[in-house]
Amino acid sequence: MKKLVVKDYEALSEMTANLVLSTMLQDKRVNLSLTGGSTPKRMYELLVDKMAGVEDLSNVFYYTFDETPIRNQEDVVVGFDNLDGLNRCFFEPAAVEAGHLTAMNDENYLDFPQLMADDGGLDLMLIGMGDDGHFCANMPECTQYDQEVYRVELSDIYPWNAPYQESIGENHSDYMYTLGLPALLKVKHVVLIVNGVKKAQAVKRALEGPLDAAFPSSYLRLLPNLTVILDEEAAELIEK
Amino acid sequence: MKKLVVKDYEALSEMTANLVLSTMLQDKRVNLSLTGGSTPKRMYELLVDKMAGVEDLSNVFYYTFDETPIRNQEDVVVGFDNLDGLNRCFFEPAAVEAGHLTAMNDENYLDFPQLMADDGGLDLMLIGMGDDGHFCANMPECTQYDQEVYRVELSDIYPWNAPYQESIGENHSDYMYTLGLPALLKVKHVVLIVNGVKKAQAVKRALEGPLDAAFPSSYLRLLPNLTVILDEEAAELIEK
Amino acid sequence: MKKLVVKDYEALSEMTANLVLSTMLQDKRVNLSLTGGSTPKRMYELLVDKMAGVEDLSNVFYYTFDETPIRNQEDVVVGFDNLDGLNRCFFEPAAVEAGHLTAMNDENYLDFPQLMADDGGLDLMLIGMGDDGHFCANMPECTQYDQEVYRVELSDIYPWNAPYQESIGENHSDYMYTLGLPALLKVKHVVLIVNGVKKAQAVKRALEGPLDAAFPSSYLRLLPNLTVILDEEAAELIEK
Amino acid sequence: MKKLVVKDYEALSEMTANLVLSTMLQDKRVNLSLTGGSTPKRMYELLVDKMAGVEDLSNVFYYTFDETPIRNQEDVVVGFDNLDGLNRCFFEPAAVEAGHLTAMNDENYLDFPQLMADDGGLDLMLIGMGDDGHFCANMPECTQYDQEVYRVELSDIYPWNAPYQESIGENHSDYMYTLGLPALLKVKHVVLIVNGVKKAQAVKRALEGPLDAAFPSSYLRLLPNLTVILDEEAAELIEK
Numbered sequence: 038m039k040k041l042v043v044k045d046y047e048a049l050s051e052m053t054a055n056l057v058l059s060t061m062l063q064d065k066r067v068n069l070s071l072t073g074g075s076t077p078k079r080m081y082e083l084l085v086d087k088m089a090g091v092e093d094l095s096n097v098f099y100y101t102f103d104e105t106p107i108r109n110q111e112d113v114v115v116g117f118d119n120l121d122g123l124n125r126c127f128f129e130p131a132a133v134e135a136g137h138l139t140a141m142n143d144e145n146y147l148d149f150p151q152l153m154a155d156d157g158g159l160d161l162m163l164i165g166m167g168d169d170g171h172f173c174a175n176m177p178e179c180t181q182y183d184q185e186v187y188r189v190e191l192s193d194i195y196p197w198n199a200p201y202q203e204s205i206g207e208n209h210s211d212y213m214y215t216l217g218l219p220a221l222l223k224v225k226h227v228v229l230i231v232n233g234v235k236k237a238q239a240v241k242r243a244l245e246g247p248l249d250a251a252f253p254s255s256y257l258r259l260l261p262n263l264t265v266i267l268d269e270e271a272a273e274l275i276e277k
Numbered sequence: 278m279k280k281l282v283v284k285d286y287e288a289l290s291e292m293t294a295n296l297v298l299s300t301m302l303q304d305k306r307v308n309l310s311l312t313g314g315s316t317p318k319r320m321y322e323l324l325v326d327k328m329a330g331v332e333d334l335s336n337v338f339y340y341t342f343d344e345t346p347i348r349n350q351e352d353v354v355v356g357f358d359n360l361d362g363l364n365r366c367f368f369e370p371a372a373v374e375a376g377h378l379t380a381m382n383d384e385n386y387l388d389f390p391q392l393m394a395d396d397g398g399l400d401l402m403l404i405g406m407g408d409d410g411h412f413c414a415n416m417p418e419c420t421q422y423d424q425e426v427y428r429v430e431l432s433d434i435y436p437w438n439a440p441y442q443e444s445i446g447e448n449h450s451d452y453m454y455t456l457g458l459p460a461l462l463k464v465k466h467v468v469l470i471v472n473g474v475k476k477a478q479a480v481k482r483a484l485e486g487p488l489d490a491a492f493p494s495s496y497l498r499l500l501p502n503l504t505v506i507l508d509e510e511a512a513e514l515i516e517k
Numbered sequence: 518m519k520k521l522v523v524k525d526y527e528a529l530s531e532m533t534a535n536l537v538l539s540t541m542l543q544d545k546r547v548n549l550s551l552t553g554g555s556t557p558k559r560m561y562e563l564l565v566d567k568m569a570g571v572e573d574l575s576n577v578f579y580y581t582f583d584e585t586p587i588r589n590q591e592d593v594v595v596g597f598d599n600l601d602g603l604n605r606c607f608f609e610p611a612a613v614e615a616g617h618l619t620a621m622n623d624e625n626y627l628d629f630p631q632l633m634a635d636d637g638g639l640d641l642m643l644i645g646m647g648d649d650g651h652f653c654a655n656m657p658e659c660t661q662y663d664q665e666v667y668r669v670e671l672s673d674i675y676p677w678n679a680p681y682q683e684s685i686g687e688n689h690s691d692y693m694y695t696l697g698l699p700a701l702l703k704v705k706h707v708v709l710i711v712n713g714v715k716k717a718q719a720v721k722r723a724l725e726g727p728l729d730a731a732f733p734s735s736y737l738r739l740l741p742n743l744t745v746i747l748d749e750e751a752a753e754l755i756e757k
Numbered sequence: 758m759k760k761l762v763v764k765d766y767e768a769l770s771e772m773t774a775n776l777v778l779s780t781m782l783q784d785k786r787v788n789l790s791l792t793g794g795s796t797p798k799r800m801y802e803l804l805v806d807k808m809a810g811v812e813d814l815s816n817v818f819y820y821t822f823d824e825t826p827i828r829n830q831e832d833v834v835v836g837f838d839n840l841d842g843l844n845r846c847f848f849e850p851a852a853v854e855a856g857h858l859t860a861m862n863d864e865n866y867l868d869f870p871q872l873m874a875d876d877g878g879l880d881l882m883l884i885g886m887g888d889d890g891h892f893c894a895n896m897p898e899c900t901q902y903d904q905e906v907y908r909v910e911l912s913d914i915y916p917w918n919a920p921y922q923e924s925i926g927e928n929h930s931d932y933m934y935t936l937g938l939p940a941l942l943k944v945k946h947v948v949l950i951v952n953g954v955k956k957a958q959a960v961k962r963a964l965e966g967p968l969d970a971a972f973p974s975s976y977l978r979l980l981p982n983l984t985v986i987l988d989e990e991a992a993e994l995i996e997k
Contacts, residue, residue: 219978219981259938259979
């Protein structure tokens with residue numbers, strides 16, 4: 038693991054945007070999988086600006102790494118929790134063309150490992166982590182550590198499910214899909230970004246605690262080429 | 278070739294510094310060969326600042342790619358044209374440790390290809406080019422295109438030699454050494470930076486003219502993974 | 518360049534078949550481009566046998582690297598000089614599935630560099646060379662050293678054209694297409710096989726002579742990861 | 758995982774020797790870590806023969822991956838369980854030069870991850886597995902899954918220790934060292950070879966059972982590029 042501590046959220050966003058852009062700037066196909074959520078919001082603003090200065094990004098392809106289809110009461114999919122957010126904060130402002138984005142959904146999720154392999158594998162994956170220790174949609178209660186991709190049936194036994202269902206209002210979600218640990222182990226370079234004092238305890242447990250199946254991000258240390266970028270708040274409990 | 282045109286020298290310096298830093302930020306050994314000269318001056322200022330924020334760069338190793346030993350009248354080496362410049366603008370301000378720098382000299386230049394191979398090969402090489410078409414010390418009059426490394430005896434038949442000898446005052450140089458095209462073809466990623474209207478004609482000839490043994494930088498197009506970063510002035514004659 | 522001299526044609530065929538098969542035996546997509554012609558005939562017999570023992574080769578994809586469409590007197594394509602030969606000696610006996618083979622033709626040859634890049638690039642390319650110094654269809658009289666792919670109009674000014682046209686009987690060829698040097702420079706590993714005393718002089722010139730635009734295989738020394746496998750006859754003039 | 762089933766021990770040995778040799782035949786540094794034990798005995802005989810036909814193997818470097826120093830009653834090291842065996846069956850008959858072999862011992866084992874990283878990382882690792890599920894010296898009772906390398910104090914609580922101590926006669930061992938899972942996850946290509954009906958149950962559990970900390974080889978499925986070569990006996994219980 039290569040660990041970096043930067044001053045604050047702005048510095049983390051700037052360094053991460055530079056790292057993502059630099060990976061794009063090669064004369065070969067570059068396959069990226071980038072996280073949604075709140076952590077990368079500012080990073081995407083900076084990245085979209087930086088990408089605007091690059092004339093040709095036709096060598097760059099994107100893959101989502103998890104998804105929760107959202108259905109209405111008639112069980113028709115009306116949204117995708119991850120893709121919709123990424124569209125708003127990145128794919129649309131960056132004007133990513135349709136053919137350059139492969140989004141996980143009900144039909145194709147099982148094919149994702151093969152599909153990414155057929156495209157030459159992921160060059161860079163950008164992930165965050167939750168204070169409950171989840172990465173991608175690998176949650177403490179239901180991570181399948183030996184699966185490249187898997188589906189989780191959303192159930193009331195998961196403490197995060199009721200709040201999640203509530204958050205999507207009148208709609209509901211039955212399942213979520215996610216890449217798992219073996220898929221991340223095949224990525225050439227994984228970058229984990231974490232900011233804020235709220236996650237300091239989780240960062241300590243992930244990076245310095247034991248491997249713990251009940252805390253999925255502790256397994257990230259197994260990744261062969263992992264860069265961790267933390268702001269000072271997120272890093273405040275770890276060894277200097 | 279991946280070609281980028283940025284607004285000006287400052288933007289070129291910033292993008293290049295980010296690209297070099299991003300390459301460093303991996304959990305593996307990273308071997309770099311970075312150019313001296315005037316083009317990267319501002320880039321090094323930015324890079325040194327950025328590196329100051331990264332606690333551990335012990336995975337990064339540097340190799341010079343050409344050299345001209347400077348001798349006094351007693352034929353004792355009193356300086357190295359390339360290394361001394363790089364020391365001033367980068368290795369010293371960046372506090373690069375001795376064991377992390379391999380500098381080409383009279384004794385070891387022939388071993389450089391083997392030595393770099395034994396260290397796992399170069400990950401990134403940053404080069405400039407001259408308006409006479411040279412890259413590294415591959416000059417129009419004396420480039421040996423099939424040599425990984427070679428020595429050139431400095432001779433009055435070379436138009437640039439008299440001005441060069443004059444520039445080093447009371448001292449003199451007998452030889453220069455340089456990595457050649459086959460060595461660059463083995464580098465995982467080569468970045469060429471050029472700025473200023475003075476080089477616009479040379480940029481056009483290098484990137485769009487025929488392969489021409491009398492204009493060495495025209496051969497850079499053969500590189501398997503080349504990123505060219507130009508400011509608008511340097512790019513003003515090339516196809517949009 | 519890594520150079521190997523083996524006893525005879527059988528040993529060369531065996532070593533090459535093992536090298537090709539070993540490249541296939543990985544848990545990732547493997548893109549191969551394999552030569553036609555007479556040199557690999559025995560190698561393909563051995564390779565087909567060895568592949569029969571491997572249950573799943575769905576990770577392996579093939580690309581032809583040159584082609585000469587053959588037309589009848591009505592100018593309808595009735596054959597492909599390279600593909601037809603490869604079909605007979607390899608693709609058919611090895612039962613390579615249609616979706617795993619991308620063959621160069623009139624329509625797609627210009628797209629080949631992009632198409633191979635989009636598929637993640639070639640992992641292994643196996644080539645031969647002619648006693649006239651050609652590799653792929655890069656002939657002494659008409660090689661375009663700076664083109665990833667190009668078309669040559671077959672003309673009576675080429676000494677090999679009349680015999681070639683004669684060899685295809687009542688049919689004729691107007692053009693040939695070939696990958697060029699920059700495309701080979703992007704391949705992760707290129708293997709050159711040469712056998713027989715008839716080519717000993719050409720081997721010496723290719724491996725030890727000067728870079729010579731009139732002898733294309735002399736440029737193969739520029740390849741970043743080239744393995745040359747020779748039988749003793751082909752190697753008899755080169756330095757031990 | 759890429760899984761191959763070959764007829765018998767001889768076929769497994771032949772295919773594995775070819776795969777190891779083919780990896781060596783590149784124009785770049787190749788770092789190998791090869792297993793001792795009984796499984797590869799025939800493979801080494803074949804490999805030594807094949808290597809004899811290759812003039813220059815100076816690009817190949819070897820690293821042992823585990824070790825048990827053997828001491829006499831005065832606590833002086835008198836042997837190395839792994840290295841001594843590898844010397845006999847491979848390093849000596851293959852005439853591997855001293856500078857090309859890095860052997861793990863009391864002094865350097867903690868430095869092995871850094872040392873391998875500094876040398877550019879391992880290209881190929883060849884391992885076996887035990888019917889108790891161990892790989893390298895990662896034993897069911899004491900594997901530390903998050904350590905790149907670690908030391909185990911040999912203790913009577915381990916069921917295999919008493920028989921082991923007995924096997925080394927008047928001498929004794931206090932410790933063993935081994936690379937762990939995170940080190941294997943960094944290897945570009947890992948090849949697992951298993952033969953014989955005696956291991957069929959263990960193969961089934963490793964390849965098809967759950968991830969199980971009490972059965973270390975079940976974790977090998979996490980490796981990003983793993984090739985498993987089995988003879989028919991070892992494969993007889995797994996899914997066709």
